[in-house]
Amino acid sequence: MTCLSRATDRPALWPLLLGLCLVTWLAGLALALPYGVDGAVQRWEGQVNSQIVIALPVIGKEAPALADSLPKALTATFPETHATLLPEQEVSRLLAAWSAPWEGPLPRILTLSYHGDITRLAAFVHSTAPEAIIVPPPPQLTKLTPLMTVLQQTARHVALMAGLAAALIVPALLYLAARTVALANRQQQAVLWRLGGKLSVLHRIFARRVALMAFLGSLAGIVLLLPSLGFITAALHPLLRLPPAEGSMSSFISPSLLPVRLWLAFSLMPVLMALAGWAMVHLVCARQGQQAS
Amino acid sequence: MIALETLPLPVGTSLVPGGVQHLSLRLERGGTLWVTGPAEAGKTALLDTIALRRPATGGMMTLLNHAAGPGLSARGRRQLQQRIGYIEAAPLFMDRLTLADNIALPLELNHLRRADVKRETDSIIRWFGLESHAQLLPHSLSQTMRMRAACARALITQPSIVLVDEPALTLCPVLRDHLLSTLRGLARNGTTTLLAMQHQPEGTDPDDQLLTLPRLPPSPEVSISSASGNDLAAPLILSPRDERLLP
Known part of the structure; x- marks a missing residue:
């Protein structure tokens, strides 16, 4: 109204x-x-860096074979890690960025994403490749x-x-x-x-x-x-x-x-x-x- | 038609001990009743009760052949109120509406067509001589003009019952005469009218009925004169020398 x-x-x-x-x-x-x-x-x-780097020193003749078998073994045991063998160019670029020019044979480097217990992974890797160096991500x-x-x-x-x-x-x-x-x-x-x-x-x-x-x-x-x-x-x-x-x-x-x-x-x-x-x-x-x- | 049966009404305790009087009356369609009595006799209370503004706390009340006592529904109250025109002592208006809009309000509430509302409003505004004030706001008007507007608003719907409180009949002799002649015309068409005054004016219609308030209880000891006359005690604040000030 x-x-x-x-x-x-x-x-x-x-x-x-x-x-x-x-x-x-x-x-x-x-x-x-x-x-x-x-x-x-x-x-x-x-964005937290969870990449673990495994370096395989080139010592002995079994190293190349190990570099091929270790990623497969890791993927079989830890399926979600996406273990990848870096190509040589990438390795040389990494090493060049890391320190002075690398002399000697290039190591084989594997990267994988792993959030679990690092000692379990280290035990597995060392059982296969005792000389392998495992570099864990920083504790962010x-x-x-x-x-x-x-x-x-x-x-x-x-x-x-x-x-x-x-x-x-x-x-x-x-x-x-x-x-x-x-x-x-x-x-x-x-x-x-x-x-x-x-x-x-x-x-x-x-x-x-x-x-x-x-x-x-x-x-x-x-x-x-x-x-x-x-x-x-x-x-x-x-x-x-x-x-x-x-x-x-x-x-x-x-x-x-x-x-x-x-x-x-x-x-x-x-x-x-x-x-x-x-x-x-x-x-x-x-x-x-x-x-x- | 108005019928009241032992309707309790408030009254001044100086007039009736206990402050309540019980009223019974019957007023047929087209009848006119003058309600007279001193101040606080319950005249306005009676009008308020019949206008359904004061709840009836007991007794029986029938308005226009509808029971209007306690227990009346809100819808019933509204329907009856729209058929009652009440010219009260201090009429209220909607301050933001012009006088013409205020007068037209009862017709608007009845959902009349706009053209009919305008025609009826113009007619009653002319009848009460409010043409020059029609577009003014109520608060800018004199008391007499407001009372004229209240009369126009109360009568615009040609209500079945008209209630008139004292100020409309005493404020201005011209308005009183105009209003009384209008009410006589309405009464011939069947409107029932109640008018409240302290004393019935001279020259009223001999057919009009008279009711004097207060209605005293049957006890012979109590009378108006004894309650309001010489037995008044001096208030404590008056010194004995001041008692001659009393009536």
């Missing part, structure tokens, strides 16, 4: 809009934090794991606290807005009630307004959140060994860091806030009606 829509008072709902914008932004950041940390940890773990994971555990726990705690804070602040903001609208229109409600009109018509108008403001506030928070996440991800690019960010937002925010369901949650947030605002107005007005009667 356009007449009643014009009749209703429109109190300023800026506190609701700004409050929901801020809460959505903070909640979005907090929600993205555990996913971002998990993504970063996975990326770091993936042992240093990284405690740090990553702390990071993941902190991220989860921050997300939980932010979620709890949002669960308290959002209903409070919506309640205040609903109450403000109801109080500002107390006279309009009284007139309508006295004339035998349905108060629910007015309540629907109030609910629509509060829902719209809640939607806009949350949407503004999401709009603020996207560049914030972009800047944070861009700042983390060197740490994550990602290529420098260029161009559009989609290249800014690495999809591997934040999953699709999180983006879905972000896009649903304004709708959920609007629904919560709509429900809160009806709740407040119903309570007000009960008290009045």
Whole structure:
């Protein structure tokens, strides 16, 4: 009813809009934090050097035959290691990069990816080639794991606290807005009630307004959140060994860091806030009606 | 038709000990009843109860052949309220709507066509001489103009029951005469009218009925004169010398 829509008072709902914008932004950041940390940890773990090098000194006549049989034996015993015999050019390039020009016959070098017990591997290799030199990867994971555990726990705690804070602040903001609208229109409600009109018509108008403001506030928070996440991800690019960010937002925010369901949650947030605002107005007005009667 | 049976109504304790009077009355369709009595006699409470703004806590009330006592549903209350025009002592308006929109509101609530609403509103605005104020907001108007607007809003739907509280009949003699002649016209068409005043004015229709409040309980010891007259005790804050200030 356009007449009643014009009749209703429109109190300023800026506190609701700004409050929901801020809460959505903070909640979005907090929600993205555990996913971002998990993504970063996975990326770091993936980049940890797990390559084991086995050098077979060229001593005796059986060395060439051993260089051919050892990779097969390793693959048979440790199937996922992908033992590979490096070609001579690669070996010479490696040795040249490692130290002064290599004099003498080139050793045969095997590389394999192995995450298990290194003594078991060494025992197997030495049983086949006693002269083999096994060079394990540097102990990166042992240093990284405690740090990553702390990071993941902190991220989860921050997300939980932010979620709890949002669960308290959002209903409070919506309640205040609903109450403000109801109080500002107390006279309009009284007139309508006295004339035998349905108060629910007015309540629907109030609910629509509060829902719209809640939607806009949350949407503004999401709009603020996207560049914030972009800047944070861009700042983390060197740490994550990602290529420098260029161009559009989609290249800014690495999809591997934040999953699709999180983006879905972000896009649903304004709708959920609007629904919560709509429900809160009806709740407040119903309570007000009960008290009045 | 209005029928009340032992309807409890509040009354000043200086008039009736206990502060409650029980009222029974029957007013047929097209009848006019003058409700008179001193302040706090329960005149406005009676109008409020019949207008369904004050819940009836007991007794029986029948309005327009519908039971309107305790237990009346919200839907029933709305339907009856739309058939009752109440010109109250301090009328409320929607402050953001113009006077014309406020007057048209009861018709809008009845979902009349826009053209009909405009025609009826223009007509009643002319009838009450509000043409020059129709597009103004209510808070910018004088008390008399607001009362005129309240009369127009209450009568625009040609309600079956019209209730008029005292200020509409005492604020302005011109408005009173205009309102009374309008109500007589409506009564001829079957509108039942209740008017509340301290004293019935002269020159009223001899067919009009009269109800004097408060309705005293059957106890012979209690009377208005004894309650409101010379037996008043001096308040403690008055010194003996000041007691001559009392009536």
